[in-house]
Amino acid sequence: MTDIDPQDLADRYIAQWTEPDAARRRAAIEALWARDGRHILQPPAEIREIAATLGFDHSTLEAQGYDAIEVRVTRSYEEWVAKGGFTFRPRAGAVRLDGVVKFGWEMVSVETEEPAGGGLEVLVLDDDGRIKADYMFPGA
Template sequence: MESPSSLANRYVAVWNESDAERRKSQIADLWIPQGRHYVGDREFEGYDALETRVREAHEKNVRDNANRFRAADDARRVHDVVVFHWEMLPASGETILARGLEFLVVDGSGRIVADYQFFPA
């Protein structure tokens, strides 16, 4: 089984990925086909919706605002749940601009069934 830190790093990498085809492939590797992502009052289910969500966040935060995401070194797993914090930083700096918590429910193979994203208001 994949380590929690490896999953956290792969998860964050998809939000940084600029190539649409690689991003699509990474999403399929991370989530099950009917995987869900929750953020605030929004819900995304299935690969098409997940691709839209990740693309829009990438365009806003990475492409347009020159930031990057990274996983904090605190990923841990209990049974079918993986939690970790993520950070958004300038592409060329180390100042943390935002920090959030990811709560992932995974299946037996380690793929994401449900993804709950929390970040400061």
């Protein structure tokens, strides 16, 4: 795993979220993720508050495995890129410490290139350099 460049991984990770072709998107997921990889999202505060009123005792959303991650990535693509007029881009400065990669990202308007949001990503890699856990913190 010593040959993994953290910025290259961040670039490839973000590219899956903006890929318009479903087959290429799925291929990117299978290349990046471990088969049982987990995407763990800290949802926005308003969603956490609603979940608490419904009796949910934790405030994370999780997708596990290629199929569930593909649904998550596709829904994000459809909502924010295809319909919303946004794209995602990694920020510079991705860093790696052993099997963990950390980087920031931005959601930007395609029309104006102005940032409309962003967050922090923490990826835990397996021995093959694939994502086994992805902790996403929107708004960070």
